[in-house]
Amino acid sequence: MSIKLRLTIMNFLQFFVWGAWLITIANYWFGTKQWDGTQFGAIFATMGFASLFMPTIIGIIADRWINAEKLYLVLHLLYAAVLFYLPQINDPSAFFYAMLLAMCFYMPTLALSNSIAYTVLTQGKYDLVKAFPPIRVWGTVGFIAAMWIVNLTGSKATGMQFYIAGAAAVGLGLFSFTIPKCPPRNIKNENSSLIRTLGLEAFKLFSNYKMALFFIFSMLLGAALQLTNAYGDVFLDEFKFFPKYANSFVIKYSTIIMSISQISETLFILAIPFFLKRFGIKKVMLISMFAWVLRFGLFAYGDPSSGLWMIILSCIVYGMAFDFFNISGSLFVETSTNSQIRSSAQGLFMMMTNGFGAVFGSLASGWIIDKYYTKSYNNLHDLAIRLETTPDNPRLLNWLTKRKINFQNGIFDHDILLKDWHHIWLVFSVYTLIVAILFAILFKHKHDKNVPLNAK
Incomplete structure (x- = not known):
């Protein structure tokens, strides 16, 4: 089996085990369990809390002491064990702590999977910017496949979604045995500083103005990502409360409608090499930010009838909003740092987006929605x-x-x-517009399309 095929399967399963419940857990929480809405914001914040420290810690361990693929294997098996336990829980507080544990195991694997792919592709002398996106696109395909399976099997409001994700996580853990070795770059030096010895060198990236600003805006965009994941499917599902939409296709297959977002991702991921080479990271990030403005704005005015085209267009726009931020950002971090801190730098990026960004987005949006909307x-x-x-x-x-x-x-x-979903989405749209304007003014980056992004 070729290296690219193994990485492709790894990416497919990496996002399958997340997509099986991420978009539909709100239906399980509000519909089946009928638990409190404020507490649901805390459930989505578990991804943020876990990402505050776990990706960075695991990244440091992978850079300094233990093979990345071995850590990856163990984390997915532990993640699967917690997923199998979640449907047995009948108390929202206990569910929160179990989900937090699951996220402590899963969230580091997002950065670790990127690090493993970059390491293996570099060993094979591939061009990262050209080789990685076509591999990563299969992660999105895996996410779509999971969403469709959960919706079509009638599992989107039941505990079966966690069993599906858990079984796939076991499969991914076992498949990790086929991944080429990614040993730590533990370079011993008697004159090494304590920071280097402990593997904390990636944090020195904050001393660079451009990188620090990039991480800050990554956090702010990370908040926007959590908003759409947490509330997108339940927003469509709540149209069932309106009698005139009660029998709409959108209501019955809301998760499939939402999967258009991931289908769109598969196209925009493949376009990343062209856009990065042609426009550079600043313009690509700005395109992402204005796509988020459209994503939320179109949701604000869409409905399952005459406004269905706006919902579908919003889902298409999501592909650009997500990929041009998440995948391009990961490539930017990879090509702006040296190989000795590859895993910890990716962990740092994950900490800012799915850590601080997720906590800020989940808790702030939950409070704003409950109090004002x-x-x-x-x-x-x-x-x-x-x-x-x-x-x-x-x-x-x-x-x-x-x-x-x-x-x-x-x-x-x-x-x-x-x-009041109309005004909720409008508030989110204004938020991302402000972020985009500030990024355009503050982030300074001169792009030369004749210089390869791979050049350090």
Whole structure:
């Protein structure tokens, strides 16, 4: 089996084991378990909390002491074990801690998989900018495959999504035995500083103005990524509350609609080498940021009927928003650092995006949505107006009955909470627009398209 094929399979499974639950966990949380919305923000923040330290620590270990592929194997088997346990949990607090443990095992593998691919491709004397994107695109295919399997098997609101992810994680762990060795670059030197001895040299990148600014804006964009992952599928699913959309294809197959985003990724990943060579990292990042503005803005005005084209276009735009930030950013870090800190530098990038960025995005968005954009309804008249229907609409009354909501003289026995998605997405769109403007002003980078990105 060729090196490229092995890395392709590795990337496919790397994102399959994430995509099987990442987009649909909100349906499991709100629909099946009916747990509190504020606590759900904390669940998505577990990815951020884990990424604050685990990718960097694992990256340092891989750079200094243990083969990267061996760490990769162990982490995926431990991740699988926790996934198998998650469906047994019936307490949201216990679920939070279990998910945090799962993320401590999984999140480092995102950076580690990049590091392994860069190491193996470098050993094989491949051009990273040309060779890596076609391999990484299969990670997106794996994510799409997982989403479709979960949706079409009726698992998107059940614990089966975690079993599917866990089984694939075991398979990936075992497949790791076929990955070429990626030994640590533990260069012994009697005059080495304590920072170098402990493998903390990657943190010196913050002393470089351009790299420090790049990491800061990576954090801010990382927040935007968490917003779309956390709320995208549940946003589409909540259109079922509107009687006129109740039988829409979008409602039944919301996860498949969302997978258009990942399908779009496969195209834009392959375009990365051209865009990086032609425009350079600053313009590519700016394209990503303005794509995020469109992503959220189109969601704000889309619906499953006349506005379906906006939802689909938003999903297409996502491919550019995600890839031009995440994949290009990873390549920029790789080609701006030396091989001795390859894994720890990738871990640092992951810490800023999926660590600080995820924590900031998850907690801030959860608080803002609950405080300003969630409205309670205690009577049938106001709810009917909100759902653009009449109080005696059979579909609305059936919806209330199914949810065991009792009412007398039009007054509910408990309040119904609905989110104002239109204004939520507009706020997110304005946020990314501000980030884009600041990045354009502050980040200084002169691009020479005649100099290969690989040149250190």
